[in-house]
Amino acid sequence: MSEFDIIIAGAGPAGSMAAISASKAGRKVCLLERKAEVGVPVRCGEGIGRRGLLDHIDPKPEWISNTIKKAVMVSPSGIRIELRGTSEDFILDREKMDSDLVKEAINSGVSYFAETPVTSVKKNGELYECITPKKTFSSRILILADGVESRLARFLGWDTTLALSDVETCAFARVVSPLIEKNACIFFTGTRVAPGGYAWVFPRAVGEANVGLGISGNNSEPGKAKQYLERFIESEFPGARISNLHCGGVPVARYIRPLVKDGAMLVGDAARQVNSLSGAGLAYSLYAGKLAGKTAADAINGNTVNYKHLKTYEKNWHKKFGKQQLRSYSLKKFVEKYGDDSFLDRIAQSLSKEDPSKLNYLKVFTRTFSGHPLLLIKAIKLFR
Amino acid sequence: MVKVDNEKCDQCGTCVSVCPTSALMFIQEPVIDQKTCIGCGKCIKVCPFSALSSLK
Numbered sequence: 001m002s003e004f005d006i007i008i009a010g011a012g013p014a015g016s017m018a019a020i021s022a023s024k025a026g027r028k029v030c031l032l033e034r035k036a037e038v039g040v041p042v043r044c045g046e047g048i049g050r051r052g053l054l055d056h057i058d059p060k061p062e063w064i065s066n067t068i069k070k071a072v073m074v075s076p077s078g079i080r081i082e083l084r085g086t087s088e089d090f091i092l093d094r095e096k097m098d099s100d101l102v103k104e105a106i107n108s109g110v111s112y113f114a115e116t117p118v119t120s121v122k123k124n125g126e127l128y129e130c131i132t133p134k135k136t137f138s139s140r141i142l143i144l145a146d147g148v149e150s151r152l153a154r155f156l157g158w159d160t161t162l163a164l165s166d167v168e169t170c171a172f173a174r175v176v177s178p179l180i181e182k183n184a185c186i187f188f189t190g191t192r193v194a195p196g197g198y199a200w201v202f203p204r205a206v207g208e209a210n211v212g213l214g215i216s217g218n219n220s221e222p223g224k225a226k227q228y229l230e231r232f233i234e235s236e237f238p239g240a241r242i243s244n245l246h247c248g249g250v251p252v253a254r255y256i257r258p259l260v261k262d263g264a265m266l267v268g269d270a271a272r273q274v275n276s277l278s279g280a281g282l283a284y285s286l287y288a289g290k291l292a293g294k295t296a297a298d299a300i301n302g303n304t305v306n307y308k309h310l311k312t313y314e315k316n317w318h319k320k321f322g323k324q325q326l327r328s329y330s331l332k333k334f335v336e337k338y339g340d341d342s343f344l345d346r347i348a349q350s351l352s353k354e355d356p357s358k359l360n361y362l363k364v365f366t367r368t369f370s371g372h373p374l375l376l377i378k379a380i381k382l383f384r
Numbered sequence: 385m386v387k388v389d390n391e392k393c394d395q396c397g398t399c400v401s402v403c404p405t406s407a408l409m410f411i412q413e414p415v416i417d418q419k420t421c422i423g424c425g426k427c428i429k430v431c432p433f434s435a436l437s438s439l440k
Binding site for chain 1: 394396397398400401402403404406409410411412426428429430431432433434436437
């Protein structure tokens with residue numbers, strides 16, 4: 001048995017950030033990853049807002065494949081709204097970013113084990129034990145970052161099972177076509193394209209984009225995400241070259257409460273720390289990972305490994321992003337209920353009369369929720 | 385009872401996230417514990433690549 005101060009299960013961005021910050025605070029940290037290589041295949045659209053990235057990490061230039069200043073929203077009937085008043089969005093290279101974060105963890109002293117799936121977890125006295133096919137790892141504090149599956153938390157009494165309405169089933173691919181413009185992120189809505197979700201085109205370079213879509217689990221059928229994606233690409237970019245076709249699930253649920261139980265903490269997709277309306281989770285994950293890792297290390301440094309200390313992770317997350325995340329969930333619920341195709345077309349119709357240079361995401365959302373004062377406040381606060 | 389087509393499976397884990405009895409897991413390949421599976425079919429429904437089907 002190998003003993004550590006802190007074990008982190010899952011080496012995605014949340015797990016790696018937790019490992020880096022705990023190790024830099026002086027603790028003996030172990031990072032366990034199921035796969036041979038992190039970041040492969042990329043299960044992400046790779047788009048992130050400027051602040052979402054820069055507020056939480058100092059990115060290497062090679063992590064950013066494109067910087068985009070314009071967004072286009074396409075309504076179900078095809079009305080195109082240009083948003084030129086948005087701040088920059090980055091299109092990332094997650095394969096590079098994820099693997100660099102693991103390298104940084106290793107360089108900062110973390111013991112990293114690839115191809116080491118944790119099959120179960122249990123508490124034995126003061127210690128958590130992570131059982132893997134190779135051996136058992138133990139630690140005083142355990143950080144679970146096992147992604148959308150969030151299976152390990154269930155061994156410790158959390159119910160992380162997602163309702164069908166709280167998961168988006170996604171398919172995405174790398175698409176090469178002369179019809180792709182380099183300077184705009186495009187979002188398509190409508191039942192025909194992506195029932196209960198949306199399709200996205202995030203350009204990486206001239207003529208090359210990440211194209212994907214998500215369908216609400218409620219509306220899903222076996223293989224539907226893939227079929228819809230292939231149909232969407234054929235209709236938008238006929239004759240395109242398609243590669244790296246992969247799928248994924250995005251949790252669009254309320255973040256899990258509590259985030260802390262005894263000496264165990266949840267971070268990232270495993271904690272459902274994802275904006276329910278957009279499906280974006282990277283910024284939340286980077287922040288939560290860093291915070292959880294630091295809180296865990298401080299608890300051991302100060303000999304205060306207890307719920308009361310670890311709970312500060314949850315409190316600080318709630319203040320910074322948790323409240324916003326819960327708002328995004330109630331807005332998602334509203335859209336689910338009322339946001340049918342004709343509703344979205346009506347909003348697009350009214351936005352089409354506005355000056356594109358003054359339009360941004362906030363404006364779109366405030367228009368969407370304008371008839372509903374409580375939701376409107378939530379929508380505005382989402383952008384703070 | 386559910387079976388998985390390893391050729392089609394992309395190991396994305398969406399099925400695991402909705403499984404109410406934790407009957408599904410990934411080690412090197414997807415594994416289904418038929419004793420725990422209650423046959424609710426949620427995993428089959430959400431699989432983006434239709435890699436899961438019902439075992440009759």
